[in-house]
Every structure is written in structure tokens, then in C-alpha cells.
Amino acid sequence: xxxxxxxxxxxxxxxxxxxxxxxxxxxxxxxxxxxxxxxxxxxxxxxxxxxxxxxxxxxxxxxxxxxxxxxxxxxxxxxxxxxxxxxxxxxxxxxxxxxxxxxxxxxxxxxxxxxxxxxxxxxxxxxxxxxxxxxxxxxxxxxxxxxxxxxxxxxxxxxxxxxxxxxxxxxxxxxxxxxxxxxxxxxxxxxxxxxxxxx
Numbered sequence: 001x002x003x004x005x006x007x008x009x010x011x012x013x014x015x016x017x018x019x020x021x022x023x024x025x026x027x028x029x030x031x032x033x034x035x036x037x038x039x040x041x042x043x044x045x046x047x048x049x050x051x052x053x054x055x056x057x058x059x060x061x062x063x064x065x066x067x068x069x070x071x072x073x074x075x076x077x078x079x080x081x082x083x084x085x086x087x088x089x090x091x092x093x094x095x096x097x098x099x100x101x102x103x104x105x106x107x108x109x110x111x112x113x114x115x116x117x118x119x120x121x122x123x124x125x126x127x128x129x130x131x132x133x134x135x136x137x138x139x140x141x142x143x144x145x146x147x148x149x150x151x152x153x154x155x156x157x158x159x160x161x162x163x164x165x166x167x168x169x170x171x172x173x174x175x176x177x178x179x180x181x182x183x184x185x186x187x188x189x190x191x192x193x194x195x196x197x198x199x
Contacts, residue, residue, distance in 0.1 A: 005142065006161045015063055017035075022055065022112075026059055033181065042112070066102055070101070149195055161178070161179045162181065168194075178198050
């Protein structure tokens with residue numbers, strides 16, 4: 001039995017920061033809850049009303065694409081393919097896009113992340129993640145909820161992607177993966193409900 005847990009999905013984290021630091025007002029089904037650690041308002045550059053409207057329209061679509069890619073199992077053959085391509089070639093660019101998937105940066109560039117709010121929030125998240133890694137394997141949510149994890153695996157789950165958002169939330173993002181909040185994964189009863197809802 002192999003199940004991967006991705007608890008720092010960088011492209012999803014960028015999307016969540018953009019939504020809250022730029023106070024985007026979004027419509028859509030199954031959008032994730034708000035971040036536990038609310039970032040400061042972005043101050044790096046002014047966003048025009050037209051640009052904000054474009055962002056608000058694009059965000060749910062990009063969120064879905066980024067989440068679906070995060071739910072995919074890694075293909076080790078992609079590294080072999082990458083080594084067989086020439087630097088700067090279209091083939092290499094294609095393999096890299098397959099490996100890293102879609103992101104906000106593809107459509108809107110990198111400039112939005114050159115912001116003190118993003119740097120501070122990202123560093124806090126990294127620090128919190130590193131401090132949580134000191135926990136013993138026997139105290140991990142997967143060890144604690146092993147029976148429910150086995151049931152989910154038998155139902156086809158091979159990947160769990162977590163986001164640092166509020167409350168209990170889980171959503172099947174691909175045929176093999178579930179997206180859930182850290183809060184859900186860290187609470188035994190919530191985690192069991194999320195795992196048992198995977199079918």
C-alpha cells in the first residue's frame with residue numbers, strides 16, 4: 001500500500017495567498033475555506049479594477065487545474081525524459097510543464113509574488129511545516145487512522161493533498177486523490193470522515 005501526502009503544494013499555496021492578500025471575491029462550487037494564517041494585504045503593486053476582474057474570473061478555473069495536477073501521482077519516467085531533452089528545447093519545456101503543471105504564474109506572471117506579504121506569509125508557512133515534521137511516525141495522522149486509510153486506499157486513493165485552511169473540508173480532486181485542510185487531517189474524527197467519503 002502506497003499513499004503519498006503532499007502537505008506543501010506550492011502552486012496551491014500561491015493561489016490561496018493571491019485570493020486573500022488581494023481580497024478577491026470569488027464564485028464557484030467547492031472553493032476551499034479561508035487560510036488559517038491570514039496574510040497581510042498585498043502592497044507590492046496596485047491592481048487595476050480591470051485586472052482584479054480578470055483575476056477573479058480566472059481564479060476558480062486555475063484553482064481547479066492546479067488542484068487536479070496536485071492530485072496526480074508522480075511519474076518517475078518524466079525525469080528520464082527530461083534528461084533526454086536539450087536545454088531550451090520545446091521538448092524540454094513540454095516535459096517541465098507536465099512535471100510542474102499549471103500555475104498562476106503561467107497566466108499572470110511572477111510580479112505579484114514580489115511582495116512583502118507573500119514573503120512573510122510563505123516563510124511562516126515553511127517554518128510551521130518544518131516544526132511539524134519533528135513528530136514521530138507513530139503520532140502521524142496516517143498511523144493514527146490506519147484502518148480508514150486502508151479503506152480509502154482500497155477505494156482507489158493514492159494521494160492526499162493538504163492545504164492550511166480553516167475547518168473541516170475535503171474534496172475529491174481526481175479519481176485517486178483528495179484535497180483536504182490540515183485541520184481535517186490533524187483531527188482523527190474529521191480525517192476518518194474524509195477518508196471514508198472517498199469512493
